[in-house]
Amino acid sequence: MAEPTTDRISREKRGQTLLIGLNRSDKRNAFDLDMLNQLCLAYGEFERDDEARVALVFAHGEHFTAGLDLAKVAATFAAGWHIPAGGCDPWGVFGGPRVSKPVIVAARGYCYTIGIELMLASDINLCSSDTRFAQMEVQRGILPFGGATLRMHQAAGWGNAMRWLLTGDPFDAAEAYRLGLVQEVFSPEDLLPGALALAERIAAQAPLGVRATLASARQAVQQGEEAAIANLHPLVTTLMASEDAQEGVRAMLERRPGDFKGR
Incomplete structure (x- = not known):
């Protein structure tokens, strides 16, 4: 893997939240190979950081992402792109490990193609009222290959998904909310504060319970209800023996918020 020439992805720790910023604003945060690799590495850093309980992915500049910079990445994808060593797969379709902790995405401005697919692979999605979405691969002679064909119909229903996947037409924040792609819509100035407040709310909960x-x-979703049902008892048995579960009981009896350590 070539060494990155610039910081395409920023990292900032705020309490127990890791802010991951798309940082190629002069190109409307279109993903080139460096940016793809750096985002994977940032996800890997998040996974390994025991102090970081939630990741918040946002964008520097006016736009979340204009999608893939196809002129820069087409040859690499045609040959087969792989998640870099030490990274995690933000999209969950490229063969690398996935993070086991919550990821929130906060989008604004353009959120095209691989940006939508990043949201579909995340856990909670927020956007500003000026966000404009489009899954336009069919207009470029290809198909969405970052997860939209797998997940958009799960979120939105078959017909709703195909309406946008098969045309490549743009849609707005209100439609994204109707589809279930985003869970809340904020004014542009309130987006990041609102996203941070939600991240902090999740980070305050018991991390072992959140991950479980x-x-x-x-x-x-991936293996079916029967597999998940079979694993419920082992999961809860393990959690009941944790220090955090004992703290949860004490906090309830003492009528105070829990002080959870992830143990």
Whole structure:
């Protein structure tokens, strides 16, 4: 892997939240190879950082992302792009490990193609009222290959998904909310503060319980309900023996918020 020439992805720790910023604003945050690799590495850093409980992905500049910089990445994808060593797969379709902790995406301005697919692979999605979405691969002679064909119909229903996947037409924040692609729509100035408040709310919960909840829900989607049901008892048995579970009981009896350590 070539060494990155610039910082395409920023990282900033705020409490127990890791802010991951798309940082190629002069190109409307279009993904070139460096940016793809750096985002994977940032996800890997998040996974390994025991102090970081939630990741918040946002964008520097006016736009979340204009999608892939096809002129820069087409040859690499045609040959077969792989997640870099030490990275995690933000899209969950390129063969690398996935993070086991919550990821929130906060989009604004343009959110095209691989940006939508990044949201579909994340856990909670927010956007500003001026966000404009488009999954336009069919207009370029290809198909969405970052997960939209797998996940958009799960979120929105078959007909709703095909309406946008098969035309490549743009849609707005109100439609994204109707589809279930985003869970909340904010004014542009309130987007990042609102996203941070949500991240902090999640980070205040018991991290082992949060990760187990994510793991169970993902198992139900990926392996089916029977597999997830079979794993519920082992998960809760393990959690009941944790220090955090004991702290949860004490906090309930003492009528105070829990002080969870992830143990």
